[in-house]
Structures are given as structure tokens and as C-alpha cells.
Amino acid sequence: MSNSAMLLAQAGAEVAKVSTGEAISFWILAPLALGGALGMIFARNAVHSAMFLVLTMLSLGVMYMVQQAPFLGFVQIIVYTGAIMMLFLFVLMLVGRDSSDSVVEVLRGQRVWAAILGIGLAGLLVTGVAEALTSVRPVGLAEQNAGGANVANIGRSVFTDYLFPFELTSALLITAALGAMVLGYTDKSKRRTQRETADARFRGEHDRPSPLPGPGVYATANSVAVPALLPDGSIAPESVSAIIEATASRELATDIETVAGAIPGPDAHALKPAAAKEGDK
Amino acid sequence: MLALQPPPQAPIDAPQIEYSAILPVLILLGAACIGVLVEAFVSKASRWAAQVTLSLLAILGAGLAFVLYVTDSPERGLTTLYRTIAVDRPALFLWGTLLALGLGALLLIADRTVERGGAFVAQAGIRPGTVQDRAQMASGGMQTEVFPLTLFALSGMMIFCAANDLLTMFIALEVLSLPLYLMCGLARRRRLISQESAVKYFLLGAFASAFFLYGLALLYGYAGSVKLADIANAAAGSAASDTLLFGGFGLLVVGLMFKASVGPFHAWTPDVYQGSPTPITAFMAACTKVAAFGGILRVLTVGFESTSWEWRGVLWVVAVASMVIGAVLGLTQTDIKRMLAYSSIAHAGFLLVGALALRPEGLSGTLFYLLTYGFTTLAAFGAVSLVRDSNGEATHLSQWAGLAKRSPVLAWVFAFLLLAMAGIPLTSGFIGKFVVFSAGIQDGMAPLVVIALVASAVAAFFYLRVIVLMFFSDPAPDGPTVTVPGTFTTAAITLGVLVTLVLGLVPAFALDWAGTGTFAF
Numbered sequence: 001m002s003n004s005a006m007l008l009a010q011a012g013a014e015v016a017k018v019s020t021g022e023a024i025s026f027w028i029l030a031p032l033a034l035g036g037a038l039g040m041i042f043a044r045n046a047v048h049s050a051m052f053l054v055l056t057m058l059s060l061g062v063m064y065m066v067q068q069a070p071f072l073g074f075v076q077i078i079v080y081t082g083a084i085m086m087l088f089l090f091v092l093m094l095v096g097r098d099s100s101d102s103v104v105e106v107l108r109g110q111r112v113w114a115a116i117l118g119i120g121l122a123g124l125l126v127t128g129v130a131e132a133l134t135s136v137r138p139v140g141l142a143e144q145n146a147g148g149a150n151v152a153n154i155g156r157s158v159f160t161d162y163l164f165p166f167e168l169t170s171a172l173l174i175t176a177a178l179g180a181m182v183l184g185y186t187d188k189s190k191r192r193t194q195r196e197t198a199d200a201r202f203r204g205e206h207d208r209p210s211p212l213p214g215p216g217v218y219a220t221a222n223s224v225a226v227p228a229l230l231p232d233g234s235i236a237p238e239s240v241s242a243i244i245e246a247t248a249s250r251e252l253a254t255d256i257e258t259v260a261g262a263i264p265g266p267d268a269h270a271l272k273p274a275a276a277k278e279g280d281k
Numbered sequence: 282m283l284a285l286q287p288p289p290q291a292p293i294d295a296p297q298i299e300y301s302a303i304l305p306v307l308i309l310l311g312a313a314c315i316g317v318l319v320e321a322f323v324s325k326a327s328r329w330a331a332q333v334t335l336s337l338l339a340i341l342g343a344g345l346a347f348v349l350y351v352t353d354s355p356e357r358g359l360t361t362l363y364r365t366i367a368v369d370r371p372a373l374f375l376w377g378t379l380l381a382l383g384l385g386a387l388l389l390i391a392d393r394t395v396e397r398g399g400a401f402v403a404q405a406g407i408r409p410g411t412v413q414d415r416a417q418m419a420s421g422g423m424q425t426e427v428f429p430l431t432l433f434a435l436s437g438m439m440i441f442c443a444a445n446d447l448l449t450m451f452i453a454l455e456v457l458s459l460p461l462y463l464m465c466g467l468a469r470r471r472r473l474i475s476q477e478s479a480v481k482y483f484l485l486g487a488f489a490s491a492f493f494l495y496g497l498a499l500l501y502g503y504a505g506s507v508k509l510a511d512i513a514n515a516a517a518g519s520a521a522s523d524t525l526l527f528g529g530f531g532l533l534v535v536g537l538m539f540k541a542s543v544g545p546f547h548a549w550t551p552d553v554y555q556g557s558p559t560p561i562t563a564f565m566a567a568c569t570k571v572a573a574f575g576g577i578l579r580v581l582t583v584g585f586e587s588t589s590w591e592w593r594g595v596l597w598v599v600a601v602a603s604m605v606i607g608a609v610l611g612l613t614q615t616d617i618k619r620m621l622a623y624s625s626i627a628h629a630g631f632l633l634v635g636a637l638a639l640r641p642e643g644l645s646g647t648l649f650y651l652l653t654y655g656f657t658t659l660a661a662f663g664a665v666s667l668v669r670d671s672n673g674e675a676t677h678l679s680q681w682a683g684l685a686k687r688s689p690v691l692a693w694v695f696a697f698l699l700l701a702m703a704g705i706p707l708t709s710g711f712i713g714k715f716v717v718f719s720a721g722i723q724d725g726m727a728p729l730v731v732i733a734l735v736a737s738a739v740a741a742f743f744y745l746r747v748i749v750l751m752f753f754s755d756p757a758p759d760g761p762t763v764t765v766p767g768t769f770t771t772a773a774i775t776l777g778v779l780v781t782l783v784l785g786l787v788p789a790f791a792l793d794w795a796g797t798g799t800f801a802f
Contacts, residue, residue, distance in 0.1 A: 125528065129499070132522035139505065159293055164362040165449045168440065171310060171456045174317060175433050179463040182426050186406035186413075 025066050033059035046092050050085060057081045068141060071151045213239040227255070235259055299361040301350050302368040305343035305376060306443075309436035312339030316429030325422065329399075332428040333391045339432060340384045347376060358801030360445055364508060367445040367579075370798025374648050375442040375575040379568055381780075382655045383435040385773040386564035389663050390427060394767030396673070399423040400558040400666070401467045409472035424467055430460035431564065438568055442575030445583075445802055446508040447497045447533070450576060454493065454540065457572060458486050461565055468558040470673035478556025485539070485549045493536025499529030509584040510802040517587050530585060530592060534599075537580065541573035542622075543629040544603030551614075554622035559674060562618065563662035563773075566625050567655040570632075574651055578636050578644060583802045589639055596637055597729055603630030604736035611743050617665055617676045620743060621658070624702055627740045628654055634733050635717035638724040645796035646716035652791060653701070653709035653784050660777025661698045664691060667764050675761035681747065683756030688763035694778055696748045701781045703741035709784035716792065 018026075036055035043049040057080045065073035105111060144153050158166050192200070201209045213236050216228040228239035235256055300307070316335055323331050351373055358369025393399045398421040405424055407413045437457030444450035466479030501507050503525035504515035516526055535546060542550040554562050585592065607627025614620040632654075635647035668675050668684065668691070675681070685692035701708035714737060721730040766774070784791055 125495075128524045128528045129502075132524040132528075133502070136502075136521065156293060160296065161363050162365070162448065163296060164365040165452045168449070168452045168456060171313070171433055171437070172452065172459060174314065175430065175456070175459045175463075178317060178320075178426055178430065179459065182405050182424055182463060182467070184406055186404050 022066055025062070029059040029063050029066075032056075033063070047089065050088050050092060054081050054085050057085065068145050069150070071154055215239050229259070233259060296363055297361070299359060299368070301346075302354070302359060302361055303366060304346040304350065305380065306436050306439050308343040308346060309339055309432050309439070312336065312342075313429045313432035313436065316432060317426075320426055320429070328425045329391075329393075329423065332425045336387055336391075336428045336432055337384075340380060340387060340435075344380045344384070347373075347380060351377070356798060358798060360801055364445055364510075364802075365449045366440070366443050367801045368443055369801035371578065371644060371648060371795075371800055372443040372575070374795050375571060375651070376439050378571050378648075378652045378655060379435065379438055379442070381776075382567045382571065382659055383431070383438075383564075385656070385659045385663075385776050386560060386568060387428075387431060388769040388773040388776075389560035389563050389659075389666070390431060392560070392767060392769040392773075393421075393423075395666055395669070395764050395770055396469060397421055398469065400469055400560050401427055402469045402472060405467050409476070414472070418469070423469070427464055427467065430464055434458075434460040434464075434564070435568065438572035441572045442579070444576070444579070445510070446506075447500065447512075447580075448507045450580075451490070451493055451497060454536070454576075455490065457569070458490070458540070461561070461569065462486060464561045465553055465557040465565075467561075468556070471556070474556040475558065476556075478553045482549050482553045489536045489539035489546070492532045492539075496529045496532030496534070496536065499525045499532065503529060508802075509580065512584045513587060513802075516585065526588065527591060530588075531595070533580065534577075534592075534596070537573060537577050538599065541570060541577060541629050541632075542626055543633060544599045544601075544606060544626070547603065547606060547626045547629075550626055551619045551622040554625070555616060555618045555676070559618070559662055559666040563659050566621070566662060567659040570625065570629065570658075571651045571655050574629075574632050574636060574647060577633075578647060579800055581636060582639060582644065583800050586639055593637060596633065597726075600630045600633040600637065600729060601732050603627065603633060604733055605630075608736040608739040611740060614743070615678050617678055617681065617747070618662075620678070620747070621661060621665070624740060624744070625658065627736060628702070630736065631714060631717060631733055634721045634726065634729055637726065637729075638720040640720065640724055641796060641799065642716070642720035642723055644799065645792065646713075646720040648795040649784075649788070649792055650713035650717050652795070653713040653781065656777045656780040656784075657698050657701045657708075657710060660774045660781065661695065661702070663770055663774040663777065664695045664698065666770070667691060667766055668761050669764050670759075670761040678747065678750060680757065680761050682750050682754035682760070684751040684760075684763070686756050687760070691763050692751045694774065696751065697778065698781065699744040699748055701785065703744040704737055705741075707785050709781045709788065712785060712788040712792075 033056045036052045036059065039052035040049045040056065043052055057076060061073045061076035061081065063073075064070075064076060144150065200206065213228050215224045216222075216226045216239065218226065225240060228236045230236050312335055316332055319328065319331050319335060354368070354370075354373060356370075358367060358372070360367045390401075391399070401423040403417040403420050403422040403424070407417055434457050437453050437455075437460075440453035441450060441457055444453050462479055462483040465482050466476045468475035497507060500512055503521050504512040504519065506512065506515075512526075515521070538544065539546040539549075554566065557565065581589075604627050607623045607625070607630060611620055611623030611627060614623060632647055632650055635643045635650060637643070638646070665676065666674060668681065670680070684695075697708070701710035704710040704714040718730045718733060721727075721733070
């Protein structure tokens with residue numbers, strides 16, 4: 001487009017004045033929104049991350065209201081902050097807020113480059129948009145909002161100009177619901193009865209027909225880390241959870257030696273040595 | 282001053298809707314909703330039959346409505362639903378292509394003879410590798426939700442091609458993408474790689490949608506409207522800064538190119554094509570490409586033709602990058618599905634040559650190329666699904682050695698399809714490349730066409746390598762077997778091969794149809 005046309009257009013356009021109240025609210029809300037967005041990215045805890053996002057969305061909602069879009073502002077707060085972010089928090093709590101991402105960098109230098117390129121793209125967009133919008137004058141805002149007709153006009157355009165995209169979003173919602181069910185639902189109707197499970201145990205589908213033995217209970221200790229003894233005095237290794245055995249295996253080794261009679265006990269009535277049984281094997 | 286009582290509003294005029302024009306889309310959307318109800322109310326045993334019948338009837342019904350409308354459609358096309366949908370000749374051509382390709386893909390999806398129970402998992406909610414997973418592997422069922430999801434995706438694609446404003450286009454983009462993300466993760470075999478592909482596609486697709494939306498917002502800021510025609514008018518004489526126009530255009534194009542798996546935005550393609558269930562790969566490779574290029578053609582032609590001097594150089598680079606990446610990386614692949622994925626990236630570059638021509642020959646050439654490529658790739662993936670060993674599909678190239686000795690029919694069919702992709706005369710691929718490249722030369726893009734010819738020569742090398750492998754190698758003793766397909770898969774492959782052959786021998790009728798009109802807006 002020619003330069004003269006540009007000049008003419010700019011001469012005709014009065015650059016809109018920003019009122020003091022709007023400026024104050026902007027300079028309060030904008031740092032909050034920006035801080036919330038940065039906090040969302042850098043927070044280690046997922047719940048903190050979500051709360052920072054709530055802060056950003058609330059600030060944006062108020063900004064929309066300041067810019068004479070009350071409906072959009074309230075929708076932003078009610079739908080995004082109120083409904084969607086709360087759902088987010090529910091999911092985080094259900095999944096477990098301790099579950100954290102792996103911090104291992106798979107590609108070397110990926111983060112550095114991602115940061116450089118991301119900041120570069122953001123800088124490009126911000127300078128471009130800022131340069132383009134500084135001389136823009138709002139058009140048609142007063143007529144659209146005359147006498148509080150903001151909502152009515154949105155309703156009108158939803159049922160006229162944007163009727164089809166509006167209706168089409170229903171397809172999107174149905175797909176999302178269907179997808180959640182496909183990925184989340186497992187058919188439990190064919191659960192085995194107790195009798196079938198018992199039969200299966202004795203048919204050998206499980207490792208052993210009976211449940212695992214409990215840990216030992218003695219006068220000196222009833223910890224889950226103490227193994228139970230079998231009737232012949234030998235240790236039942238299954239009676240201790242695999243995790244515990246791994247951590248306290250040294251203690252268990254001396255216990256085994258004691259019980260096996262390798263270390264002579266002070267008491268003549270100590271447990272019978274299991275050596276004979278070992279020898280039988 | 283806020284008045285509590287808003288002023289009385291004039292009543293809304295009921296919109297003028299050309300129901301006969303959009304009936305095919307409405308039939309598909311309605312059938313998809315009924316399919317969801319079938320999931321809810323029909324017993325599990327009879328669901329598959331009900332869904333297949335419903336989906337086939339829907340596509341055939343939509344095809345019938347389409348044919349009835351096409352026979353007396355207005356020459357210049359029309360816009361309906363407050364100008365959000367433009368049913369013009371290019372859109373109708375794309376709709377016909379999509380319906381036919383959708384029918385073929387649906388047949389592949391519905392097949393249960395190649396793999397017992399179909400290519401889809403019985404219950405996606407069960408974690409891979411568990412006892413329950415091994416149990417369901419033996420069971421014969423499948424997630425029949427795939428059928429309504431396919432119909433939703435297909436209707437989204439049809440709307441995407443005909444969307445006359447960017448907002449409708451964005452929602453159509455989501456309607457077509459969301460079911461695809463889901464269906465990618467539903468493979469019966471190799472579930473982890475399938476789920477990985479779904480997550481990759483979803484995350485990268487969400488990024489691409491965000492780019493598209495950002496571009497849309499900037500363009501709205503520029504033109505004050507999301508309608509393509511208004512953006513074109515604003516570009517011709519607006520006082521607003523061009524930064525918004527070209528920033529918005531750039532971001533918008535990133536989103537579109539991602540869906541079409543063009544050039545540097547292709548990173549998802551090989552992984553997703555490899556991991557998805559093969560019928561879904563066929564559906565994606567054929568139909569998504571058609572829909573995405575339909576959208577690209579409309580956006581470039583209707584919205585941005587007047588500013589083509591500014592952006593054409595950038596898209597030249599994108600087209601060259603796409604052709605080079607596709608052709609060169611395709612050479613190094615050892616997996617047949619990944620190889621076809623890189624071939625689709627190279628083809629996207631060739632298609633972009635036609636789309637950049639911005640003249641009637643370019644439009645009709647690209648439409649024709651989409652038609653030919655869609656059917657060829659559909660049949661090729663159908664054929665890939667037949668070569669199997671005990672672990673499912675045998676996709677490693679070394680397993681394809683000497684396939685001609687095991688199954689000459691399949692080897693000849695696959696060789697024919699590969700030759701069509703390479704663009705050998707007497708196949709549709711040759712005519713497609715010819716019309717697209719000649720449109721490029723007419724528009725003064727000779728250097729780009731030369732690069733495209735070199736790239737297609739390089740790409741021909743890896744197609745020929747597979748043919749040589751199939752015909753002139755000795756089969757491995759424990760190699761895969763070729764499953765004899767049932768009616769559905771046979772029908773789909775036959776459809777693809779026949780169209781490839783017919784369009785290679787007598788392309789005139791399709792070329793004429795592709796060139797009958799321009800976009801309405």
C-alpha cells in the first residue's frame with residue numbers, strides 16, 4: 001500500500017486516549033499476569049503451577065472487563081478459572097501432586113536452544129504486535145456496547161454470523177467425551193467370582209495356591225521386617241516383603257545363620273538346627 | 282453509564298441455509314452422533330455389525346446426496362450459513378475425493394480378516410503389558426468407537442475444505458484432528474509405540490493449533506474480520522500495519538503446513554505413521570492430506586492472493602525443504618511405514634508447487650494430484666497391512682525381501698503403487714506430477730520445478746529399491762507371510778489400484794472436473 005494512503009488514514013484516526021483508571025489497572029494487572037505466567041512455567045510443584053495460572057487468568061479476566069468486554073471477563077473467570085482450573089487441580093490431586101517430570105535432558109543442549117528460540121519468537125511477536133498496534137483506534141466499540149447490549153450482541157452473533165462454528169463445537173465436545181471414555185474405561189463386568197479365583201489358584205494359574213505368610217511375631221520383635229519361621233524352624237523367605245528384604249538383607253543373613261545353627265546360641269533349648277533338612281535336599 | 286435494561290433488540294432473521302448443498306456433511310455428522318448412541322445402547326456382541334452398517338450407509342448416503350447436488354450445482358458455487366461455508370467447484374471436488382477415500386479407509390478400518398478382531402485394541406483402558414492386556418490380546422473384540430470417530434474426522438475434513446472464514450476453519454481443524462489423535466493410540470499390536478505416537482501427535486498438534494489460533498487473532502486485528510474475503514479486501518487497501526498481516530499469515534501457515542505434514546513442520550509424520558494402526562495411517566495419509574491442502578489452497582487463493590509477492594519466496598523455501606527432507610531422509614529408512622511417511626512429506630512439497638502457482642491450472646493440478654495421491658497411498662497402506670508375521674505386521678524392509686516369490690499378486694500391486702508414487706508414465710502419479718509442474722512452469726517457477734524434478738528422481742530411487750528387494754532378492758526362510766484379505770480390505774486396495782490405473786490412462790474427465798470452477802467467497 002502506498003505511503004500517502006497510510007498518512008491519510010493516520011491523519012483521520014484519532015489515537016484513543018487511555019484513561020487514568022485504565023492505565024492504573026493495567027499497570028497493576030499486567031505484572032501480575034506476567035508473573036503468574038512465569039511462575040506457572042518455573043514452579044516445581046504442579047499445584048503451585050496451576051495456582052499461578054489461576055492468577056494469570058484472573059488478571060486477564062479483569063483486564064477484559066476494563067476493556068469493556070464484561071461478558072468475556074466473567075466467562076474467563078467463571079469457566080476458565082472456576083471450572084477448568086479446578087478440574088485441573090482435582091486431576092492433579094487424584095494423580096498425586098508428588099509425581100514430577102523427569103528432569104533428564106534427552107537431547108543435549110535442548111533446553112538452552114529452546115529457551116533462546118522461545119524468547120526470540122516471543123520478542124519478535126511482541127515487538128511486531130506492539131509496533132503494529134500503537135496507532136490503532138478502536139472502531140465500533142461504543143455502538144456494540146450501547147446501553148449494556150454487550151451480551152445481547154454476543155448472542156446475536158452466535159446465532160447469526162458464527163452459527164455454524166458454534167454448532168460445530170458440539171462435535172468437538174462429543175469427540176472429547178467419547179475419547180475420555182475410550183481411554184479411561186475398562187470393562188469390569190467379567191470380574192471373576194471368588195470360587196473361580198480359588199479354582200484358578202489350584203489349577204496353577206497363580207504362583208501359589210495360598211496367600212503369602214505373614215511376618216514373624218516374637219516376644220522381642222513384631223516388625224514386618226522379621227521373617228516368620230516354618231514348623232521345622234527354617235525361615236520362610238516369602239513372609240518378608242521383597243522391598244524390606246532388600247534393605248535389611250544383612251540382618252536377615254545373620255538371622256539365617258543363627259537359626260541354621262551356624263552360630264551357637266547360648267541356650268541349650270535354642271531352636272533345632274535346620275542343617276539336617278538342608279542336607280536332605 | 283450502565284443502563285440495567287438493555288435496549289430491545291430486533292428479532293434475528295432465520296438464516297438462509299442451502300440444505301441440499303451441505304447435506305453430505307450433515308449426514309456424516311448425524312450418523313456420527315447416532316454411532317455414539319449405538320455405543321451406548323447396542324449390546325457389545327452386535328456393535329461391530331451395527332457400526333459398520335451405519336458408517337457405510339452414512340458414507341454412501343452422503344455420496345448420494347453429493348452426486349444429486351453436483352449434477353445441478355451452480356457454476357460459480359455458493360456460500361451459505363452466513364458465508365461460513367463455501368460450496369464451490371473446488372470444494373465439491375475435494376468433497377467427492379474425501380468421500381471416496383473415506384469409504385476406502387472405512388473398509389480398511391472395518392476389516393477383521395487380516396488380524397483377528399481387527400487392527401484395533403479391544404479395550405484401550407487396559408495398560409499395555411499387563412496380564413489383562415495379554416488376555417485381551419486373545420479376545421476378538423475391538424473398540425467400535427473408532428467408527429463414529431472416523432465419521433467425525435471425515436466431516437471435519439469436509440468442513441475444513443469448504444470453510445470460508447478462519448474461525449470455522451479452526452474449529453473444523455480441531456474436529457478433524459481430535460478423533461485422529463485418539464485413534465492413533467488404539468493399535469492392537471505394539472501398543473506402547475502406538476500410544477507414544479498418539480501423545481506425540483496430540484502435543485505437536487496442539488502446538489500447531491496454537492500457532493493457527495495466534496495467526497487468526499493477528500489477522501482479525503488486521504482486518505477486523507475472520508472472513509477470508511474481508512482479509513483479502515483489507516490487504517488490498519487497509520491502513521493497518523502490515524506486520525499484523527504477515528505475522529498472522531506466517532503463524533497461520535505454520536498451523537496449516539503442520540497438518541499437511543509439509544517440510545520443516547513434518548517432525549511428527551514418521552513416528553505417527555509408524556505407530557498408528559495401519560488403517561488409521563491410511564486414513565490420515567490420504568484424507569488429512571486432501572483436507573489440509575484444500576484449506577491451504579483456499580487460504581492462499583482467496584485470502585492472500587493480492588499479497589503473494591511478499592510471501593511467495595518464503596513458501597518456496599518451505600516447498601524446497603519439504604521435497605529435500607522427504608526425498609533424502611526417505612533414502613535412509615529401513616521401515617516401510619516410515620519410508621511411506623517420508624514419501625508423503627516429499628509429495629507435500631510437490632503439492633505445494635501447485636498450490637503456489639495461484640492460477641487456474643495450479644488449482645486444478647493440485648486438486649488432481651490430491652485425488653491421485655490419496656488413492657495410491659490408501660492402497661499402499663492397505664497392502665502394507667497384509668504382510669505379517671507372528672508379531673503382527675512385518676514392516677522392516679529386510680522382511681520384504683523376495684516377497685514376489687511368496688505372493689506375486691501383492692508384489693505386483695505394491696510395485697505398481699510405488700511406481701505411481703514415483704511418477705512413472707501410465708500411472709496417475711505421472712499425470713499428477715505433470716499437471717502440477719507444468720502449472721508451476723507457466724507461473725514462472727522454473728527453478729522450483731527443476732528442484733522438484735530432482736527430488737522426485739531421488740525419491741524414485743527408494744521406491745525402486747523396494748521393488749528390487751521384492752523381486753530380485755531371495756526370501757528369508759523365516760520371513761513374513763502374506764495374509765489373504767477378506768472382502769473389505771480387498772475392496773479398498775482394488776479401489777485404490779483401479780483409480781490409480783484409470784487416472785493414469787484416461788485422466789481427462791477428472792482433470793476437466795478439477796478445472797471447472799474457482800473458489801466462491
